[in-house]
Amino acid sequence: MIHTMRWFGPNDPVSLMDIRQAGCTGVVSALHQIPVGDVWSVEAIQERKSIIEAGNEEYTPLQWLVVESLPVHEHIKKGLPTRELYIENYKESLRNLAACGINTVCYNFMPVLDWSRTQLDYTLPEGHKTLRFVWEDFALFDLYILKRPNAALDYESKIQQSALSKFQSMSQDEIAVLTNTVLLGLPGSEEAFDLSIFQSLLDAYSEIGDQQLRDNLYYFVKEVAPLAQELGINLCIHPDDPPRSLLGLPRVVSTQSDFEQLMNASNVRANGITFCTGSLGVRADNDLVEIIRNYGGRIHFVHLRTTKRETGTRNFHEAPHLNGDVDMYEVVKALLEEEQKRKATDNPGQELPMRPDHGFQMLEDLHKKTYPGYSGIGRLKALAELRGLEMGIKRAHHLG
Incomplete structure (x- = not known):
């Protein structure tokens, strides 16, 4: 897998040099300064790319490999007539990203809130x-x-x-x-x-139920995924976090059945998945290894983290990456087997970009203000553990 970390831009307290020193070669970033629904211009994309790749001549090169996220406007999620404008803007942003050599784009379709914790x-x-x-x-x-x-x-x-x-x-x-x-x-x-x-x-979602939100998602992917396929861009949807209905809002990307319906809605490889083990692992009924085996060809980006379900409740917390409810050994093994399968068939995107998703606040970072889950030292610890696990599996099973 290609080791990456998320970087929130020039104001991120975790620097690009921190990410490089952690052993990453890829950066996951987005243009958060651009209002949702507006076009990402070539100039804005190139400006961020040049910042990320500055110093590549002197140090280990970094590349902007993944956009996380190119957000979907609420009018698209709600299926309003104005969605056509925002879909066209989305397509234009995809064209501009492709022109700048960025070919993996993560997005989500969660109404109102992207994620929820207490x-x-x-x-x-x-x-x-x-x-x-x-x-x-x-x-x-x-x-x-x-x-x-x-x-x-x-x-x-x-x-x-x-x-x-x-x-x-x-x-x-x-x-x-x-x-x-x-x-x-x-x-x-x-x-x-x-x-x-x-x-x-x-209130804007009061008349939008589960099926309507699904229909709006499928309309969106039918519009944008074929263009992404032509451009050589892999779109990959992030699962709901947490993967259940909250605040009366439907959630439609939470289970293997949800993935099956979405993949069938636009049967092109570009209509793919961000495989987030933390989000999916909150539900005990999700078999993560089975999802990889069934939809591995549509996985374009990987978030490795795990949560711990608290017995007898709907509570959960972020757990050590190798010691939560996710069987990380079997998950990583299945992902490496998917990479081997791609190499054998000469499929594009043989190596999966992976980032250690979320990390503990620990050591010196306990005294710093960082984005929730995105402190530097915690993610360094997580990546070190995951890299060691990956190497051990490769050596033991002759994968790569």
């Missing part, structure tokens, strides 16, 4: 800090802070009662922290949605 500094026994999702706390936010209409239908009475009891004991500061955590926007931004307008964003 705690950003959960402390593990080793002293690391990590991300956590607590169902009771999410219910507390939904029922008693946001006060979403009909929210009670989504929570069992026991959870409602415990959430109310906890809410009544919280200080205003604690309520503010939970609110800001739940409402964090894109990972490339530290801004949260304003609670006063958040409900209106949810």
Whole structure:
């Protein structure tokens, strides 16, 4: 696999030299400064690319290998008539990325919120800090802070009662922290949605159910995937995080069945998957190795991380990369076997770009302000573990 790390741009506290010294040759980045729905110009793409590749003559070269993410406008997700404009803009951005030599583009189709957690500094026994999702706390936010209409239908009475009891004991500061955590926007931004307008964003989906959101996704991929195929770009959708309905919003990229329907909607190789073991692994009913074996040819980008489901609850937290609910040995082995299969058939994209997704806040980074899950030392630890696992599997099974 090609080892990469995510870089949020010039303001990222983790530098490109940090990423190079971690042993990466690839960079995953995006133009977060461009409003969602606007075209990414060749000039803007080249400017970011030149920053990433500066110093390549003197040091180990870095390349901008993956865009994460080229975001999908909400009008496309909602299927509004104006989606045609935003789809055309998306196509133009793909053309410009291809002209700049970037051929892997990650996106997601989660309504309103890209990801959700309820705690950003959960402390593990080793002293690391990590991300956590607590169902009771999410219910507390939904029922008693946001006060979403009909929210009670989504929570069992026991959870409602415990959430109310906890809410009544919280200080205003604690309520503010939970609110800001739940409402964090894109990972490339530290801004949260304003609670006063958040409900209106949810209301816009009041008439959009599971099937309608699927239809809107399939319409989008039918429009853009054939062009991506012509351009030599691999589109790869990121699974829902977490992979279940939240806030009354449908989630349609959470299971193997969801992948099957999406792949069939546009049967071109460019219509592919970002294989995120952390997101998929939250659900015990997802067999990650089986997904690789069934859809390995459509996997274009890999996020390796694992979560730990907390027994008897819907809670989970980010776990050590080799010690969570994901059988990382079998997953990495299946991915390396997919690479071997590609080499044998001379398929393009033989090596999969992989990044260690999320990392603990630890050591000196405990005293730094970094993007949640994206501190430098934690991801360095994760990449070191994953590289060692990859080498061991290759040697043991003569893969590569």
